[in-house]
Amino acid sequence: MATWAKSTASERLAMNRFLLLLALHCALIAATTSADVVQVRIRKNVMMPARDGVRLATDVYLPDGESTPEGPFPAILIRTPYDKSGVAGTAEFFTKHGYAVAVQDVRGRFSSEGTFYIYTQEGSDGYDAAEWVASRPWCNGDVGTYGGSYLAATQNALAVLRPPHLKTMFVLVGTSNYIEDGAGRGGAFALLHNATYGFRLAYTGKEARTYDAEEPEDTAAGLAVKQAYDKLGDWLKAAPLKDNSPLAWTPSYRKWYADWRAHPTYDDYWKQNGYNFEEYHSEYPDIPICFVGGWYDIFKRGTLNNFIGLSRRKSYTKLLMGPWTHSTGKTFAGDVNFGPEAEMKMNHEAVRWFDHFLKGKDQGIEEEPPVKYFVMGAGEMAKDADGRLQSGGRWKTAATWPPKGLAEQRFYLCDDGSLQLTPASNAGQSTFEYDPQDPVPTIGGNIDSGKHLVRRGAQNQVSIEGDFAARDELPLSARSDVLTFETGELAYNVEVTGPIRAELWVSSIAKDTDFTAKLIDVYPPSKDYPEGYAMNLEDGILRMRFRNSREKEDYMIPGEVYKVTIDLWSTANVFYKRHKIRLDISSSNFPMYDLNPNTGEPLGQHTRLESALNTIHFGGEQSSCLVLPVKRETTSQ
Numbered sequence: 001m002a003t004w005a006k007s008t009a010s011e012r013l014a015m016n017r018f019l020l021l022l023a024l025h026c027a028l029i030a031a032t033t034s035a036d037v038v039q040v041r042i043r044k045n046v047m048m049p050a051r052d053g054v055r056l057a058t059d060v061y062l063p064d065g066e067s068t069p070e071g072p073f074p075a076i077l078i079r080t081p082y083d084k085s086g087v088a089g090t091a092e093f094f095t096k097h098g099y100a101v102a103v104q105d106v107r108g109r110f111s112s113e114g115t116f117y118i119y120t121q122e123g124s125d126g127y128d129a130a131e132w133v134a135s136r137p138w139c140n141g142d143v144g145t146y147g148g149s150y151l152a153a154t155q156n157a158l159a160v161l162r163p164p165h166l167k168t169m170f171v172l173v174g175t176s177n178y179i180e181d182g183a184g185r186g187g188a189f190a191l192l193h194n195a196t197y198g199f200r201l202a203y204t205g206k207e208a209r210t211y212d213a214e215e216p217e218d219t220a221a222g223l224a225v226k227q228a229y230d231k232l233g234d235w236l237k238a239a240p241l242k243d244n245s246p247l248a249w250t251p252s253y254r255k256w257y258a259d260w261r262a263h264p265t266y267d268d269y270w271k272q273n274g275y276n277f278e279e280y281h282s283e284y285p286d287i288p289i290c291f292v293g294g295w296y297d298i299f300k301r302g303t304l305n306n307f308i309g310l311s312r313r314k315s316y317t318k319l320l321m322g323p324w325t326h327s328t329g330k331t332f333a334g335d336v337n338f339g340p341e342a343e344m345k346m347n348h349e350a351v352r353w354f355d356h357f358l359k360g361k362d363q364g365i366e367e368e369p370p371v372k373y374f375v376m377g378a379g380e381m382a383k384d385a386d387g388r389l390q391s392g393g394r395w396k397t398a399a400t401w402p403p404k405g406l407a408e409q410r411f412y413l414c415d416d417g418s419l420q421l422t423p424a425s426n427a428g429q430s431t432f433e434y435d436p437q438d439p440v441p442t443i444g445g446n447i448d449s450g451k452h453l454v455r456r457g458a459q460n461q462v463s464i465e466g467d468f469a470a471r472d473e474l475p476l477s478a479r480s481d482v483l484t485f486e487t488g489e490l491a492y493n494v495e496v497t498g499p500i501r502a503e504l505w506v507s508s509i510a511k512d513t514d515f516t517a518k519l520i521d522v523y524p525p526s527k528d529y530p531e532g533y534a535m536n537l538e539d540g541i542l543r544m545r546f547r548n549s550r551e552k553e554d555y556m557i558p559g560e561v562y563k564v565t566i567d568l569w570s571t572a573n574v575f576y577k578r579h580k581i582r583l584d585i586s587s588s589n590f591p592m593y594d595l596n597p598n599t600g601e602p603l604g605q606h607t608r609l610e611s612a613l614n615t616i617h618f619g620g621e622q623s624s625c626l627v628l629p630v631k632r633e634t635t636s637q
Contacts, residue, residue, distance in 0.1 A: 039065030040095045045111055048104065050128045057111030058129070059084050061091045061101040062138055072140040073100040074167075074358035075133045078147050079126055079154040081109045081116070081201065087147075090347060094146070097351050098359070102133045106154065108252070109204075110211055118201070118256045119153055119178065119274035126158025134165035141165055144358050146350055148172030148292070149299070149326065149448075153274060156306070159289075160273045160280040168357040170350045172292040173326055176302035176309070178275040179550070183260050186566065187543030187550065188514060188593040189603070191239055192442070193298060194260065196449035199229040199246065202253035221249035233453055233468060236591045240604040261604040266550035277302075281309035288316045288357045292346065294324030295376065295537075296333045296457040298446045301569050307371075307401060316366045319401055320349070321373040321572070323393060325457045326448035334444055334457020336535060337388040338376055341395060369397035375497060377574035381526040381533075389523075389533055391458070393574075402498030402570070406629040410503075411487065411581065413618040419487045419581060419626060424619035431615040432481045434513060434587035434598070440482060441469040442592040444536045454591065461520060461534040461584070469590050475534065477584065483616060485626075486522060486582035490575055497572040498629035500538060502583065505563050505622035510598040510612035511555040512545045514587045517566040519626070521573060522580035534582065537573055540566040541593050545600070555600055561617055583626045587614050 041064035047055040063073060076099050078087055084103040091101040107125055108116030134141050143165045145155040152174025159169060175182045184190050202208060208222030218226065228235060228246030240261065241247065247254035263269040271279050289310060293303030300321075307319040323338040324330055331342045356363040376393040384390050398404070411419040415428035444459030453468050461477065463470035477484045502517040517540050523533040545553040547564045556562065575581050588595060597606040618624045 038096060039063070039068070040092050048129060048132050050107070050114075050125050054107060054114040055112070056104050056107060056114075056125060056129065057084070058102050058104040059088075059091070060136075060138070061095040061103070063095055063098055063100070069098065071100070071138050073098060073138060074142040074144065074354070075100040075102060075136075075139040076354065077130055077133050077143055077145050078103045078151060079106055079122065079129060080104070080147065080151050081106045082150070083110045083204070090146075093347050094351065094354070097355075099354065100133075100136075100138050102129070104129055108206065115252055116205060117252070119150075119157070120272050121274070122154045122157035123161050123273045126154050127161040127163045130158055130163040130166050142167045142358050144168045144170065144354050146170045148328070149174065152299075156277045157274045159285060160277065160283045162283065162285045166285060166287060168287055168354065169289045170292075170353055171289060171306070172328055172346065173294065173297050173299050174291070174302055174306065175275075175277070175299045176305040177270070177278045179266055179270040181299050181301040183270075185593070186541045187264070187546030188541045188596070189261070189264075190592065191236060191594040192447065192450035192454060192591045194257070195236055195239065195241070196232060196453075198253060198257045199225060199232060199235075200449070202247055202250040203229055205250055205253055207250040207252060224249045232450075236453075236468075239594055240606075264603040265546075265552065278305055278309060281306075284310055284313070286313045286315045288318075288353075290318040290320065290350075290353050292320045292322075292328055292349075294322055294326070294328055294333065295374070295571055296323070296325045296444075296446055297328075298326055298448050300446060304401060304570055311370065311400075317370060318353075318365070319371045319373070323374045323376050325446075332386075332388055332457075334455060334459050335388050336391045336458035337384045337386070338374070339390070339392045342374060342393065369399055371398040371401050371403065372396070373398070373401075373403075373497070373572050375495065375572045375574055378523065378576040378579065381523060381529065383528045389458075389460070389529070389535070391535070396572075402629060406498050406631060409628050409630040410625040411583070411628065413485045413583070413616065413624045413626070415618065417483075417485055419485050419583065423623035423625070427617065427620035427622060429615050429617045430483050431613055432483060432586070433611055434481055434614050435611045436588065436595040436597055436609045438471065438481075439469060439588035439590035439595055440476060440479060440516070440586045441467055442589050443467065443476065445539055445589075445592060447592065450591070458535050458537075460529075461518075461536055477534070479586075481586055481588075483585040484582060485585070486580045489524070489578050489580060491577065493577055494575045494581070495573070495631040496575065496628045497631065499570045500568040500629065501627050502540070502566040502568060502585075502625075503563065503627060504566065504585070504624040505561055505617035506544075506615065507559060507561045507617065508544070508556060508612050508614045509558050510600070510610070510614075511558060512543070512596065512600040513556075513598050513612045513614055514541055514543050514593075514596040515564065515566060515614065516541045516586045516589050517568060517626075518584040519568055519571070520582040520584060521575055522582050524578045537571045538568045539589060540568040541589060542566045543596060561622060563622075581626075581628075585616055587612070
């Protein structure tokens with residue numbers, strides 16, 4: 001009280017305004033998160049007939065109880081391949097807020113009839129589900145959709161077909177073009193994700209387990225696939241998988257995995273609805289859509305591209321990007337804690353969204369800037385209670401993605417290992433040997449499937465005991481096959497927000513090889529990190545046979561120099577004063593991506609592995625560089 005008494009009138013006015021805003025904020029949270037109803041009535045395994053007669057099992061959650069307003073209700077549709085009972089908590093949450101919720105096993109999974117083929121069946125089945133829900137007596141005809149990952153794909157696939165009663169969508173961590181942000185990247189095969197995901201789906205499929213009893217039971221096929229999953233690391237090292245792999249026990253799952261490998265180019269297979277939405281943005285209905293993603297998510301590219309492509313419509317389109325992995329809303333990603341501001345309860349965000357667009361309760365959403373993104377940045381440079389680096393960060397908003405007010409800045413690679421703002425006048429080069437039998441191990445990054453084997457998210461780029469494929473416990477920069485280029489200590493803060501890329505001049509003795517690039521924020525030494533901390537922000541890969549096009553293979557001429565671009569997607573990070581900006585160049589990132597054997601043989605069918613001498617060129621007319629979107633105004637400290 002003494003402090004308050006001594007404060008000035010302007011300070012007291014500012015405090016009163018703060019307290020008023022805080023009270024209004026709390027009231028808004030209470031209004032949007034308090035349940036309208038407290039009881040839920042569930043109808044299990046209602047069989048919905050699809051257009052071809054296959055019946056899809058659906059659990060229906062309806063508001064119930066004396067305090068429940070009479071229906072019909074606006075409805076939320078959730079379609080999943082992971083067992084609809086696993087979404088029960090989310091369904092009950094929405095139902096307690098006054099929504100009818102239909103949760104459906106997709107075709108061929110768990111209690112639904114038919115044969116499962118990944119992604120490509122979700123358009124027509126989803127359309128039928130949305131219209132079926134709208135026709136039920138408990139639905140008022142307004143349908144929204146919700147879900148993440150595969151559940152995001154089910155939403156996008158049905159939206160392409162424009163079901164008349166679809167009114168809005170809340171899409172979390174979803175692909176836009178599966179060949180580039182799921183099945184692979186830059187022509188490389190996403191081995192860790194694909195093998196892990198294939199084994200896991202196969203083990204829970206009907207060829208591996210029986211679901212006609214109260215408790216699912218393993219078949220002989222299921223036991224074989226489960227044992228293989230337990231030895232996943234060995235199978236990754238044995239890749240590419242042959243026809244006699246454990247997936248042979250589950251033929252329908254082996255088929256689509258084999259189809260993925262049989263289509264290395266961007267052909268009509270990958271342009272199907274379900275795998276691909278970029279090709280169909282013009283087909284979407286003009287409805288409000290919220291896209292949620294994370295800076296360390298496997299589908300980050302998809303989230304950004306879907307927002308960019310669909311934000312051109314008249315309806316309000318929202319982008320929400322946090323410092324998250326495939327698990328959104330958390331305060332941390334991997335080994336780095338971004339502070340309490342990073343936390344976000346997605347169900348509450350979704351209820352607020354649905355209340356606005358399905359119930360017509362004005363939540364002020366359309367008055368908000370359409371883009372909200374978290375800028376990561378240095379915090380205390382100390383470990384938190386869980387042993388994670390405290391990085392911190394803050395939320396920002398923008399009218400577009402990328403935000404306006406950015407300037408592309410080129411950082412040129414030099415022969416002394418530095419990154420400079422001007423290219424060297426004299427030409428130079430650095431050569432390293434890429435041996436596919438001794439690959440650079442994956443440490444962190446956009447990983448979900450396989451996270452039990454490989455550390456994901458933000459990680460110090462130093463191998464530790466137990467790291468898959470690591471040969472020692474040294475920094476990756478200590479390897480002879482990793483070229484490191486970095487700035488000096490920054491004299492001021494540099495914010496990098498938006499798309500990033502590496503423009504490289506390269507050559508090789510092989511007619512096909514890979515080049516990788518990784519952007520790193522190098523923290524200075526501190527008490528908890530006496531050697532500093534090299535935090536990965538984003539990485540990319542390019543398979544050289546696809547350097548000109550994803551639709552056609554074009555082999556290199558050994559020794560010839562090529563200019564290539566490695567897409568490092570996007571990030572939002574402040575490189576603080578005394579930090580360094582670093583770019584690591586190599587030719588492998590295993591097991592995140594499959595190994596290029598350097599032989600030029602058909603992908604997935606090589607007969608041998610060969611080492612390759614790969615070269616980065618810089619200076620003169622062949623000035624390799626890192627291109628970053630830098631905020632025009634920097635803040636010194």
